[in-house]
Amino acid sequence: MLFGKKENYLGKDKEVAFLIEKETERQKTSLEMIPSENHTSRAVRQALGSLLTDKYAEGYPGKRYYAGLEYYDKLEDLCRERAKKLFNAVHANVQPYSGSPANHAVYYALLEKGDTVMGMSLPHGGHLTHGWKVNFSSKYYNSVQYGVDQTHFIDFKEAERLAKECHPKLIWVGATAYPRIFDWERFSFIADSVGAYLAADIAHIAGLVAGGVHPSPAPFAHIMTTTTHKTLRGPRGGMIMVTEKGIQKDPDLPKKIDKAVFPGLQGGPHENAIAAIAVCLKEASQESFKKYAEQIVKNSKTLAGELLKYGFKLVSGGTDNHLILVDLRNKNISGPEAQDILEKAGMTMNKNSIPFDPNPPFNPSGLRMGTPAITTRGMKEQEMIKIAGWINEVINDKNSCSKVREEVRELCSRFPLPE
Ligand SMILES: *Cc1c(COP(=O)(O)O)cnc(C)c1O
Numbered sequence: 001m002l003f004g005k006k007e008n009y010l011g012k013d014k015e016v017a018f019l020i021e022k023e024t025e026r027q028k029t030s031l032e033m034i035p036s037e038n039h040t041s042r043a044v045r046q047a048l049g050s051l052l053t054d055k056y057a058e059g060y061p062g063k064r065y066y067a068g069l070e071y072y073d074k075l076e077d078l079c080r081e082r083a084k085k086l087f088n089a090v091h092a093n094v095q096p097y098s099g100s101p102a103n104h105a106v107y108y109a110l111l112e113k114g115d116t117v118m119g120m121s122l123p124h125g126g127h128l129t130h131g132w133k134v135n136f137s138s139k140y141y142n143s144v145q146y147g148v149d150q151t152h153f154i155d156f157k158e159a160e161r162l163a164k165e166c167h168p169k170l171i172w173v174g175a176t177a178y179p180r181i182f183d184w185e186r187f188s189f190i191a192d193s194v195g196a197y198l199a200a201d202i203a204h205i206a207g208l209v210a211g212g213v214h215p216s217p218a219p220f221a222h223i224m225t226t227t228t229h230k231t232l233r234g235p236r237g238g239m240i241m242v243t244e245k246g247i248q249k250d251p252d253l254p255k256k257i258d259k260a261v262f263p264g265l266q267g268g269p270h271e272n273a274i275a276a277i278a279v280c281l282k283e284a285s286q287e288s289f290k291k292y293a294e295q296i297v298k299n300s301k302t303l304a305g306e307l308l309k310y311g312f313k314l315v316s317g318g319t320d321n322h323l324i325l326v327d328l329r330n331k332n333i334s335g336p337e338a339q340d341i342l343e344k345a346g347m348t349m350n351k352n353s354i355p356f357d358p359n360p361p362f363n364p365s366g367l368r369m370g371t372p373a374i375t376t377r378g379m380k381e382q383e384m385i386k387i388a389g390w391i392n393e394v395i396n397d398k399n400s401c402s403k404v405r406e407e408v409r410e411l412c413s414r415f416p417l418p419e
Pocket residue numbers: 036098099100101103126127129174175176201202203204227237
């Protein structure tokens with residue numbers, strides 16, 4: 001018996017229990033369509049909520065600073081082995097607290113202050129930590145940024161020109177709002193031609209890579225970083241992996257990465273999260289997860305196709321992955337307004353800048369949505385057709401919110417959250 005007889009210990013803290021209950025109800029009755037979010041299994045949450053949160057485990061398995069860590073060592077080793085196997089890596093560090101700290105550690109391991117780093121710019125879909133101007137990654141390093149061209153696909157010519165001109169030591173590939181496949185090989189030519197490290201940040205698409213519906217960067221990148229809580233469907237966390245190619249470029253890479261995470265940047269690892277990551281990695285290695293990943297993409301393509309039929313404009317014209325970026329400019333509604341009324345109708349998605357957005361970041365023209373969480377609930381193409389219809393209805397007529405809210409509630413009642 002893992003947790004004792006009574007499950008509701010929180011009943012003693014009525015305020016917190018009440019708010020968790022309310023949030024549970026909200027998740028059950030609405031469509032979670034923010035593409036970086038998902039619904040975790042009970043197994044993941046059980047590991048996360050276990051007493052593994054109790055102990056300090058600074059260091060790595062076999063080289064800890066505290067006593068009593070026999071089982072913590074075994075768990076972290078198990079997690080590292082599962083990560084290496086699933087993503088075809090030679091070394092894995094599973095201690096980063098989240099995706100951003102994982103990326104910080106890559107900088108800290110490989111670059112000196114002032115060195116040049118190249119990444120995709122935030123307004124074109126890249127992540128803050130890839131060198132965006134308000135982030136540490138552009139304040140402590142010399143950041144150059146590539147983006148997409150007028151077709152909204154990555155502008156490789158520009159990336160190549162920048163690399164030749166600026167000689168970055170590190171090149172990031174990965175994004176938070178890019179609906180297309182990454183051509184890892186093409187980036188590896190660019191990185192190799194200037195002697196740069198190539199880091200693939202698969203935070204958004206890790207589950208698609210694990211499920212075989214997005215090409216793996218393992219043969220092409222030196223380093224892979226990821227979050228564990230997006231399409232991978234684990235607890236909030238991060239990982240850094242070194243590939244065979246990475247070891248060939250620099251045999252000390254695993255040591256450098258490990259030292260950068262601890263003692264370079266972090267203290268005690270969150271071993272309860274690491275246990276939950278181990279659980280999600282096992283789930284993601286199963287046949288059922290391949291089906292899940294395939295369905296995420298099928299659903300995303302169906303949703304995109306339906307939205308196109310309703311006259312929505314999509315950035316890049318469609319999607320290859322789990323997310324869709326809608327350009328709302330022909331719909332006479334701003335990103336924030338759309339986000340707001342869709343939330344009222346029970347569909348949670350987020351306002352987002354689009355490439356070459358004429359409007360400022362706090363009032364962007366785009367709406368970003370994705371299918372990972374609703375696919376976890378078992379929804380398929382038929383449900384996507386309905387959802388596209390509701391999105392269209394609500395955006396064309398704000399007064400339909402409460403009617404659609406009830407229809408969403410009814411749909412959700414037939415697709416429970418995972419056990
Ligand atoms: C989400 C994301 C991150 C950061 O992850 P956090 O856990 O929010 O710190 C890093 N890179 C990319 C590409 C992401 O999408």
